[in-house]
Amino acid sequence: MTKAVKILVLNNEIEAKLLSGMLSERSIPHLIRSYHDSFFDGLFQLQSGWGHLEAPEKYREEIMKIYSGMSTE
Numbered sequence: 001m002t003k004a005v006k007i008l009v010l011n012n013e014i015e016a017k018l019l020s021g022m023l024s025e026r027s028i029p030h031l032i033r034s035y036h037d038s039f040f041d042g043l044f045q046l047q048s049g050w051g052h053l054e055a056p057e058k059y060r061e062e063i064m065k066i067y068s069g070m071s072t073e
Helices: 013-025 043-048 057-072
Strands: 004-010 031-034 051-056
Touching: 004 013, 004 057, 013 031, 013 051, 013 057, 051 057
Parallel strands: none
Antiparallel strands: 004 051, 031 051
């Protein structure tokens, strides 16, 4: 995978799994990073969102279209 950049912040695990599945179906390389830290018992998830999605920059526009389509379906 080419250099991945932070594309968007995810709100919860369900959103992350749904988006990951949709991107995998389209063969879009991506990585989901959770902000959960067991030492702080998820404190950072309350402050910063559930986690974020990383992918190569060239897929940003396509990912954002898919993500915005998720909220309207």
